[in-house]
Structure formats: structure tokens, C-alpha cells
Amino acid sequence: MNRQALILERGSPESAGAVTALYREHAPGLIRLGMLMVGDQATAEDVVHDAFLELHRRWSSIRDPVTYTRSAVLNRCRSVLRRRAVARRFGVGHPPPAWSAESAVMVGEERRTLLEAIARLPRRQREVLYLRFYADLPEAEIARTLGVSRGTVSSTTSRALAALGKTLGEQS
């Protein structure tokens, strides 16, 4: 959606309409991206919902709402994973990821193995892989989303592929 056509006042009914339109268009894809990151639908929906509320709050200062929202979703996913890591230390569990053996929505052992291997990669490598191979974003867009240089995206992708290849090689 063209941002130029959406320069509206923060909090106005018009900006609410623009954000709602963006939400309808992009929320399903972002929820699925969030599910790849955090594993479950409820959390991913909360994350995406919060990101769009934040987009609405900051509407007047945001130049590229789609990239901003994608970054906001990934940032919130990171926060969720951090909180879960703390909770795990106190023995608090969380729902199994959508690709786990416990979940019925996933079909195919090979895909499950691959998604589990990706889930074990460092956070930045996971994000780069999902943005490139799930969201099909070019390197420049991934760099903008993650706030890093294109070189960093390229090297992180290479490192992730090497690590993944090694992990899968060991498993097979």
C-alpha cells in the first residue's frame, strides 16, 4: 500500500481506517511468520495485534508501515522468547510448537525435522531464514527489517545454511 496516500493524522478515524486496511492485508502472513518464530497461534496473534496497535500509535512518524510492522512483530517475538527462557528456568512450560510431533497441524517428517533444526539456530539466523525463505524478501528488505547491513544479512544467511547443513548431515 502506498504510504504517500496514507499521510493522515495520528489517531484520526482516517488513520484508523488505513491501519485496519493494512491489518486485513498483512496480518494473516505476519501471524504465520510469528508462528514460525514463537511456535503457537495464540501468542503470534497477540504479537501481531500489539504491533498494529503500536503502528497506529506512531502512525504520523512512520515512513514505511509494512516494514515497521514486520520489524515490530519480530521484536515482540524476541521478547516472548526471552520471557519464555526466563520462565523455563522456573519450570514453567509453554505450548509445543505448531511443527512439533505433538501438534496435528504439521504433516511430513522431513519438514518437521527441518523446522526443528531451524528452531535450534540462533535467533538472528532464524529470522533471516524465515524472512528469506518464507516471506521471500530480498536481502535489502531483510536488512531494513532487521536494521542491519546487507553484508550482515548475507553472512548470517551463509552461517545459518552451513549450520543447518551440518545439523541435518549429522542427523541423517
Place this chain on the structure above:
Amino acid sequence: MKGLEDRIRDACAVADTWGPEEPRPLRLPVRPRLRLNVIAPLTAAAAVVLAVSLVLVILPRRSRPVPSTPATASPYLLAMSGGVLEVVDSRTGRPHGEGIDGYGPAVTRGPRPGTYLVSQPEKGLSGPTRIRTVRLTADGRTVVESAPHWSVPGLVRELALSPDGRRLAYTIRNITVVPGAPATVQPIVVGMLDLRTGARREWTLPKAQDASASKKPDAEWNWGVSWSADNATLIFTARVTGRTAQVRALDTTAPGSDLLATRVLVSGAGKIGGTLAFAVSSGDRHTVIAAVDGARSSGRAKAVLAEYVDGRFTRILATLPGCGPVHTLTSSPNGLLISRNSTRCGNGSGTLIIMSRGKVQNGYSSEEEVASAAW
């Protein structure tokens, strides 16, 4: 056989079947247009002016000379975790503010107080690497300084500054990745950079002896290079596949460039068993402190810090908390920094341990690997 990238695409495509077809409704608060009210800002400004005036009038009368307090070590340290340079508050073990991306994996203390040297890969996994100066402010903010900076050909893995702040030791291990093919890893290189002149000197491991290079590219990246107090000897741990791990001393003033034609300080972990992971000099010419993985302590295999005098094990200094193999051991003016990384640990994959004044504490836990740290 499908390529790895196609397999990832195929696996990720499963996500298209997840999630709701229609997301739940977005309820946005519609706020009334903000109206500028001049009374409130004027009242606030007047209050501020009055408060400042009162402070200026009253404070000079009440102020007393304050005894100067001795300078203490900064509570903030830098840790490189998951490609992000994090400022960590050693008092709480938590990140302080937002980390900065695009640097790493090496960080070490800088030549001036409060400064650090950080590696910044310029072109992927085969270098060159730029060495940049990062200043840490008193309140724990990082400022990347534009100068001075240096360039080293190759992907720098570790950095260590000599005690006099003049020479920077580094290790290089380039890796070439072609998706779908095994990674090609170049032999380890230990180098030394004169920060004043930019002159470099490097020592390498003959490829024939570096059998690990093509088989276990991940295992042998770090050799734990550190300086001894004489500013001329580098201490490192040589872990060549099929041989006992050794702590070696490299005299940087001697001729030659063979990494294994160096003096052996410690060979093997000794009677405690396990594997020598990393070592630092303790200050004198005889004593080495080493991190040992899988040492037998109280009947169980643990990671420990052990002392070796003239090549012999003398005592265990501390049992290291955390999980997974020791990844780094760094000596700093404020103590020893040890990182342990494992994706199999329940509480995340990276732990930074601080040993200061004989006490061991958990410095920082991260869901990413802690690649290096400096304090």
C-alpha cells in the same frame, strides 16, 4: 536431491496452512484531535523557572565539600552474543539497553580506559575484518568511534590486547560456504597487529597437521589467544585433532611462523582428566590458569578452572556453573570471564561466568551463544 534452500522453502511453506483465515478484529482507539492549550505549558514553564531559581539560591549555601571517592571499576561489560554487541550490567547479569548489530564475534578491551576493540566482518565469512573502537560511557551506552580503526585480511575470531595496549593479537579462520556442499575451512592463523604502525605478523598451522579443518569446522575455531605480562609472549591452546590439547607460548620476538614450533607450557589436563579448553597466564612465568572441560571433580565430570605450575596440575580453583563446553576464557583487569555455550541447555544456549576476587558468579545468560566478552 533437492537443494537445502528448496527444502527450507518447502518446509516453511507449511506455515501457509497455519493461522486463522480471518484475523480477529483490530480494535483501534480513535482519539480526538489534540488541541494546543497554552495555559498548561505556560504554568509548567513558570513552575520549572521557579524551581530552578530556588535550587540556585539555596544549594550554594547548603553545599559542603564532598570527599572524593576512589574510582571503581565500571559495572558494565561487553559481551558478543548472537551477532549483537550487548552491554551487560555485571550487578544484575542483564543486558543494559539495546545491543548493536553488525559486529563480532570478537571483542576485547581497548588501549584507553573505557574503550573496547570490536571486530566487524566486511565481506561475509572470508574477511576482511575491520577492527573498530567502541567507547562505553559511564552510564553504560556504547559509542562507535570513527577512528582509529584497522583492517585485517580474513575473518577474525578472537582479539586480545597486550597489557601495554600497543599490540593486538587475533586469530583468523576463514570459512567458505557453498549451499549444499560441506563448508571449507582454512587453517588457523594467529596474528599480531601493531596498533601504532599498523604492521602485522602472522603464524600459521601447517594444513597437513590441521586435520580438523575439513572434518570439524566448528570445533576448532577459537584457540583462546591471550598475552602474558611481558607484552611479548602469546598464550594459546592448540587443539589439533588426534593430539592431546596443549597450552603453548609463542615468543613474538623470535623468528619463524610455525604455530606448533612453540614452547609447550602444559600438555594435557593432568590427573583431573578432561580436556584443556583455554588458558591464560596468571602473571608470573610459571603459572597458567586453564579452563578444563569434563574434569573429574567429586566423582563427576565438570568444567573447572584449574591452576598449573611449571606444566603440572596443582589445584582446582573453581567449578564452573552453567552447561555445555567452555567457549572462551578471557583475562580482564576486573577478573576472569568464561563463557559456556550449548543449545542443549534448558536455560538458553550461552552463559557468561565472572570469576572476580575468588568468587564465581553467573554474569549473563543468553538464548544465543556468547562468542566473546571483555570487561
